[in-house]
Amino acid sequence: MKSSTKSSNVVGKRFPLVDALKKTTGEGVYTDDIKLPGMLVGKILRASMSHARVKKVDVSKALELPGVHAVITGDEPGAQNKFGVLPISKDEISLPKPGAPGRDGKVLYAGDCVAAIAADNEEIALQALQLIDVDYEPLEPILRVEKGIEPTDEPIQERTQDGTNIQKSVEQHHGDVDAALSSADHVATGDFEFVGVNHGFTEPIVAIAHYDADDRLTVWSAQQVPHYLHRALTEVMEMAMHRIRVIRPMVGGGFGGKSDPFPHEMIASLLSRKCRRPVKILFDREEVFLNNHGRHPTRTHLSVATDAHGKLTALDLDATIDGGAWGSFGVVTTYYNGVLSMGPYHIPNFRYAGRRVYTNKAPCGAMRGHGAVNTRYAFEVLMDQLAEEHKTNPCEFRLANLLPANTETVNGFRITSNGTKECIERARKRSDWDSKHGKLPFGEGIGIACGFYISGSAHRIHFNELPHSTVHLKIDMDGGITVHSMAAEIGQGSDTMLAQCVAEPLGIGLDRIRIFSGDSDTAPIDLGSYSSRVTFMAGNAAAEAARKIRQKLVDAAARKTGCPAQGFVLQEERVIYSPDPSVSLTFDEMLQEALAKNGALIAKGTYQSPPPIGKRDAFKGWRAGLSPTYSFQAYIAQVSVDPETFETRVKKVWAAHDCGRALNPLAVEGQIEGCVHMGLGQVLCEEMPYLKGALQGPNFLDYRTLTPMQMPEVDVIIVESHDPEGPYGAKEAGEGPLLPILPAVANAVYDAVGVRMTSLPITPDKLWKAAQRQGVAPGLGSPAEIHV
Amino acid sequence: MILPQFKYHQPATLKDALAVAQSCDGDFDFIAGGTDVLPNYKNRLNNRNNVISLSGVHELQDVSADRIGGMATLVQLENSAVLKSALPVLPAAAHLVATPLLRESATVGGNILLDNRCWFFNQSPLWRESKGFCMKADGDVCLVVPQKEICYATYSGDLAPVFMVLDATLHLAGPESDRDLPVAGFFAHDGITRNVKLPEEILTHIAIPKSAQALRAAYRKLRIRDSMDYPVMGAAVALSFADNTIETLRIAITGMETTPLLYDEVMQPFVGEQVSMDLIETISGAVQEEVNAYRNVHFSPQYRKAMVGVYLKRILTELTTPKNSNN
């Protein structure tokens, strides 16, 4: 990797994550490790019907069971208060109200919550669930989007468009796509189908609520966005925000699947208020799948046009997105499916029509690469096709179409740093692309794809003027620095990032830094771990706060030495006067001087995205996808496809990612490798098929994440474009690196066997069938088959 | 997911185990490694009130070249030096089962007696309630092939086809008497009854004839991932040939139908034939023609069926290539 020219203290160096030892030794405390005196077990009764009106719920027998402390239904005060992660689409309730009309009295998918119990232990709770009698009136379930876009008398949710189940439609048009299409030299068109996938995080969803004697509520939850949970709890519990405390213990992975406020968090709180005891709700894996919020199943119709020189002239995109039963981040998803295709290529004409449709299935939501992954696949596969039609090397074809740095896209994205060119060139060289592409024997292939992703959302989902991130620092005579932040460490390494951003200007080691990033009572607000915002926003806030502390310390050094403050350098736990290096103090000497007659030093840093970004009010949805900066990728994958079984094996991946500056290359490599692993799952074997309205295999045997045995070697190529606004030049590395792996593999499969796959995952049976249709695979007779 | 309540018995001898079983009035399951029984219990699939563990019956754990104890673990098989030299196909096949962790407790007996699998069956109570219960647990109709006569759940064990091609014999100990059955005659075409073992009978060991050691044998399984996954098709072949002429040829297939199947009759015409690529294609095609599959596990039945031919062709080619002396 390219090392930074400016010398640094801790930035750019490889550090194991600061919480790694606690996690690997088992000392780390996750939510399920917390045991409070008198704590009860909460369990949720889940609907067996996909769409039904709840007429009556009889809990009397369950209440009589010894060991049961509380049973709640939608009749519980607060259980009907609406919530949802986006303030514009709050359509979730904790529990349906028996007999209520409309959405409030219905279950919306098989697995939706119906009632809940708090009991002494799990056995009793499960037994009690069986004693609850539910009287349903079944309604016609809407299981497919084709059905969902039709008008209906019984829409799943209250707020839909024109009597259909369409939640949100988006239309955007920049330039003149029709003109571009009709004058195009080539137009590549494809219909793509993507099934849903799930995050597959290790730690199941879990929360503890304690409504205490002082009428205060504390909620411990495996959350990526504690602040939005905090807001939702206020509304559901009808309590002042300052009487609620949200604590985020260690989190075992999120990937977007822990970024909504969820019903179980509300239910635990309601149960706790009812029986005045702490209540823990821990999901089993099936419940995690039923809660889902994974990537949306999507049908994508895409046309990409080029002129005679192989320059892109237009993108014409249509997406129908299966949202499942709730809104979640869906409005954002709908926009992202379109607008996040606006890079890394220059696209002068762009048209997008997208719609998200409610169906009676587990809700979909944000998942790593939110909104961008499926469209990116379609786009990059068609790019490969166009390169072939233009008889151009796919690398050259892409290079010729790149956006430059410091430019603006037709829809108003402000592009600053941009390392795509370097990404393509380095991956191309290291993979020996030129001697492989189109030249390998049948069954062997190599493919390339690029990517583009936001590094934080410039506009907040709640319209207010608060900073996106705020970080507090304190340093006292013990010499340790306490960092208070609500940036959620979910395994991605944000605590380590904060520690580095703080240590850097102070010239000290990470061992002096203590991160407190999980308690809403003590930390200032941060919008949490989603949209790849944390390094850019919380990192900038932390760095700003640290620079303020640094100033106070340097002033003290100047006082003590009599030298002017500007000349001091802080490094390796010392402060040195650089015009005369013999003038020097230890960090602690400087600190004690700063504290004298003063006491602990405190400082605050904040981050706001620079106004104005985007084409303010120029068109509907102008805010969507606006980010202070963007990350870029180019991946090359080499595969081997068995010419008879059509099993695909990914042999090696060259993954080049522009993260601005790698604050911690070890962590960046981890993110890239993790993204490759996750993306390979979606492209090769992960899928959430539904069998008559029920998820076919809600467990880790049937839902097939890649095992280490299928994981190829990943040659990580870190490209540093030094973002002018990022903390020490950094931008995101957590989501963008997922995007290109899927189409890179698909393009490699095409290079290997000449089949373009327009539906994922590329399982051998599907590839075999597609190859047979194209006459690539030998016909092997058709068996007597019995269909379901 | 938590286990249901049951009474746990841990007899120390075969005799005691049989006696405990008799005293349970049919309401029991034997349990060996528990890697099949316990997940099913957690899903509340045909739970019993008594669970009789065989882990204390040490006499069932031995492994030798002609006799494999029912309670031998798959790791024991994988690591057995004796088997590696006498019958290398067995350690190799055991290595392909499940995951390293599961193979620590999984046993050979449990593998042979593994319950059949189906999307509509291996699910939680909530899931099954929402789709309607099927005949194999709590219901009265098949949801894969709508009828009430037979369950088409797929037999998904890896080792049975290997024992079939080695011409092995199962030894069952019963409360009254013991009996020996060829593995090939042990299974029954129904996903619920599955085999002819009486509930009280214990599989003590599998006997393998000395002649098996002279055969070349191999097993390959089709699965999605290289670990963890059950076979959605598995093919075992054992053969011998001299002067390029087939002397013995046995092929068995698993992961397709309600039982593993040995294709002895289909093989008859090929014995005495000269080994050639044409012959290999003919043999592979003949078996593929015979096999059926149902849409109740991963991958389409057409694909799985087509792979029978491909896999057999590859195994037969490997086993008839002279310089390969491994198997």
Ligand SMILES: Cc1cc2nc3c(=O)[nH]c(=O)nc-3n(C[C@H](O)[C@H](O)[C@H](O)COP(=O)(O)OP(=O)(O)OC[C@H]3O[C@@H](n4cnc5c(N)ncnc54)[C@H](O)[C@@H]3O)c2cc1C
């Ligand atoms: C995630 C996962 C993946 C798996 N993948 C595979 C795979 O790839 N291939 C495969 O073949 N299996 C697989 N299995 C199934 C299982 O782990 C193995 O088949 C294993 O060998 C079963 O042995 P066990 O000792 O655990 O059986 P148990 O669960 O203890 O018993 C299984 C059955 O056999 C009966 N039984 C056991 N021993 C005796 C005996 N001596 N006498 C009478 N009855 C007996 C029990 O009563 C029960 O009905 C998988 C299981 C899991 C959970």
Ligand code: SF4
């Ligand atoms: S094949 Fe039919 S009866 Fe057997 S488990 Fe499946 S659905 Fe049930």
